[in-house]
């Protein structure tokens with residue numbers, strides 16, 4: 557191990573003496589020399605500048621340990637049958653101990669973390685359902701967004717990432733609520749007019765206000781501006797409004813409209829993305845309608861970027877018909893500039909043609 561670290565140091569120090577033009581070649585030579593040595597490769601990759609992280613679900617990027625710590629601070633309980641954080645009257649005898657007690661019980665603490673994450677996951681079981689179920693265990697909607705951003709940017713700095721785009725629900729659910737209250741009119745133009753006429757700007761203002769509060773909290777936690785500020789303060793952060801694709805059409809449309817409006821008014825928001833399982837029955841049923849909504853709204857707000865989850869599906873998860881068009885339709889009708897996940901691309905009709913189209 558000592559030899560390994562020494563050779564890394566020599567290689568790094570040596571490369572500093574090279575003219576700038578050859579440093580890339582020196583790095584490539586060093587990389588080639590250690591690529592089959594896992595420990596040196598780990599050290600090399602840890603130090604490597606990684607640029608931007610463009611696909612980051614904020615609530616999924618926070619560790620279960622943090623949710624448990626915040627829940628203890630907020631006096632929440634852990635419902636042990638489902639390992640879900642709940643705001644209620646805690647009662648250990650009724651299977652609902654206070655999280656403060658969970659933090660003192662190593663066995664329960666570890667069981668909670670395993671349930672709230674993919675740690676120790678048994679790959680023989682259903683990882684899809686376990687993964688998506690974790691998001692429902694993180695407790696009631698919280699005011700911890702600033703704490704979450706602080707955790708994620710501090711880690712990003714330590715991992716040599718310089719830019720983050722974080723997916724979040726910026727308005728605390730206000731747009732979805734407006735949508736449900738408005739009901740559904742399948743004429744997208746009328747539906748948009750109705751929402752905008754009904755004070756929809758309040759949703760935009762609420763999203764901006766919440767982000768102001770969160771960023772202020774993040775900066776305070778990381779001491780941004782002080783001489784001992786956390787390196788996370790230097791990360792450039794932008795946000796993507798998420799839209800829950802498993803919702804009813806009036807809810808999905810209102811969340812999309814909010815995403816476009818917010819990105820138009822606040823430069824911290826760079827676009828929107830659809831989240832939740834692509835194989836959810838409502839998401840499957842409404843897929844083409846949701847793409848048509850994006851097509852309509854894109855024409856109204858052509859400057860707002862769209863990234864979409866598509867091709868998260870695999871053989872055996874859904875009937876083969878659902879595998880043949882989601883990525884193509886996301887690109888052509890949904891105007892996605894980026895596809896998230898996309899592992900199912902080879903199940904699409906004419907996959908090579910689609911890949912060429914996306915690369916163009």
Ligand SMILES: [Zn+2]
Pocket residue numbers: 611613865896897
């Ligand atoms: Zn994703």
